[in-house]
Amino acid sequence: MLNIIPRSPLLSNIARFDPFTNIDELFKGFGMRPFSMETETPSLIKIDLTENDTTYTVRAEIPGMKKEDVKVQVDGNRVSISAETKQEKEEKEGERVICRERYQGSSYRSFTLGSDVDESKAQAKFENGVLELTLPKKNGKTAKQLEIK
Structure with missing residues (x-):
């Protein structure tokens, strides 16, 4: 004869807690988050x-930077914006x-466009924490660092 014992509803809700995989849950409610080397800080340059x-x-919004701290490089269809400051x-x-x-901080943002840029006609302007780039399209590849006005 086989006896079947019904499961208790209390036992079905028990979950295993592993503090190493659920580290965020461990600190939940304390108003702080644990330090993690894997945490990636988001780019400060929004485009x-x-x-x-x-x-x-x-x-590109680059708050808290001066024109002298910002650098723009165009290489074919690749655009790189970097900013570094020390206060x-x-x-x-x-x-x-x-x-x-x-x-002391730095930010970097790089992206690829669908067409190459005519570096000789490209323009860069920085005002009130906003960098504005005008990048005419062309065929061909050369690299040029833009002067910010």
Whole structure:
């Protein structure tokens, strides 16, 4: 004779908890997230790309940067934008240093367009944290670093 024992509804809801695979769950509710070497920081350079029959137009938001800190390189149909900054701030109270903060950071963004760019006619303008590139289309390949106005 075979006896079948019905499962308890409480036992069917039990789930195994592995703290190494569910690390986010372990810290949930504490208002913090664990440090992870695998965490990828998102690019600070956000772009809008439009095109018509003859030209690509790129608008890139690069907040907190100066024109001198931004570099643009065009190589055929590949466009690379990089920005690097270094800032220091010091607060003194009399002769004692109360606070000294340093910031150094860089951002990089590269993308490929559908057509090669005519580097000789390409233009770059930077104003109020927004880089605007006008990239006329062409056939052929040469590399040129653009001067930002």
